[in-house]
Amino acid sequence: MYVHVGKDVSINFKDVIAILDIKALKKQKKFEEVLQNLKISDNIIDVSENNKKSLIIINKKGKLLGYITNISSTTLSKRANK
Numbered sequence: 918m919y920v921h922v923g924k925d926v927s928i929n930f931k932d933v934i935a936i937l938d939i940k941a942l943k944k945q946k947k948f949e950e951v952l953q954n955l956k957i958s959d960n961i962i963d964v965s966e967n968n969k970k971s972l973i974i975i976n977k978k979g980k981l982l983g984y985i986t987n988i989s990s991t992t993l994s995k996r997a998n999k
Contacts, residue, residue, distance in 0.1 A: 920996050922973060922986045923964035930997045932975040938990045939969045948972075957983045 919927040942948040952958045955974065961983045963969075968987040975982050986993070 918997065920993060922984050922993070923988060924966070926962070926964050926984070928973065928975055928984065932977050933997070934974045934976055934981075935972075936990045936993050937972045937974070939972055939985070942972070952983065955981055955983070957981045961985060 918930045920930050920933075921927050937951070939948060942951060951972070952961070957974065960981060963985045965985045965987040969985050971986050971988060971990045971993060973984040973986060973993065975984070
């Protein structure tokens with residue numbers, strides 16, 4: 918199943934490792950730490966249109982990628998469960 922994440926971008930939900938709320942990560946000052954620990958700082962695709970709400974971490978063919986989207990983590994979860 919593919920899930921729309923913004924700007925004409927859809928991802929295969931079976932590749933998703935985590936959907937994280939950026940606001941919660943920033944409150945805990947963990948956002949940059951998460952990116953560094955996962956070594957995905959250079960592999961971030963921002964489709965948020967300057968309204969960052971969620972970070973989606975996927976494993977695509979053995980490579981970790983992150984998508985920053987303007988769609989809330991709750992909405993993404995609902996889309997994936999349909």
